Amino acid sequence: MSSLKLHFNILAGYNAWANERLYSCVGQIGSDAYRNDCGAFFGSIEGTLNHLLVTDRIWRHRLSALPETGYCLDQILFDNDLPGLRLARKEEDEKIVDFIVGLSEADLSTTITYRRASTPELKKQIIWSALAHWFNHQAHHRGQVHAMLSRVSGKAPELDLLIYQRQQENSN
Numbered sequence: 001m002s003s004l005k006l007h008f009n010i011l012a013g014y015n016a017w018a019n020e021r022l023y024s025c026v027g028q029i030g031s032d033a034y035r036n037d038c039g040a041f042f043g044s045i046e047g048t049l050n051h052l053l054v055t056d057r058i059w060r061h062r063l064s065a066l067p068e069t070g071y072c073l074d075q076i077l078f079d080n081d082l083p084g085l086r087l088a089r090k091e092e093d094e095k096i097v098d099f100i101v102g103l104s105e106a107d108l109s110t111t112i113t114y115r116r117a118s119t120p121e122l123k124k125q126i127i128w129s130a131l132a133h134w135f136n137h138q139a140h141h142r143g144q145v146h147a148m149l150s151r152v153s154g155k156a157p158e159l160d161l162l163i164y165q166r167q168q169e170n171s172n
Helices: 003-026 031-035 045-063 082-102 127-153 161-171
Strands: 111-115 122-126
Touching: 003 045, 003 082, 003 127, 003 161, 031 045, 045 082, 045 111, 045 127, 111 127, 122 127
Parallel strands: none
Antiparallel strands: 111 122
16 A cells, blocks of 8 residues: 555544544533634634535545535534534544545546536546645644634643554554
């Protein structure tokens, strides 16, 4: 297995691990703290977590050559329903891991064509480049939720990739 393929396999596992840790802490705050606008790009913890689920579904559909989702980037799929969102997040993370693990070395170098959710023009991108964006996007917005969670509760989980890697090494 190439180092690039291994890298994305690790990031897919890390992504699911980090989301689970984050959702565990978010589940401990009240509804007001969950829904209040904290000044982030998607406003609240709820808005940002919904955005991440929306965009993960959009990217998985693009990369899997599935029909477009039709989602808007600020769409709230689970309005004031953290348990429903958490279950959907877990299911999506499982699908992401399965998709990434199922990619071949050759797949990483193929090109996809898609339309952005916010503009109509066609875009082309090599899969490995799209994957790099996908996981970076997830970490970016997870960091925003982490900051909002720290602000509203005074605590947030450690999400460092290094912690995940060490846990994986110790479990093998």
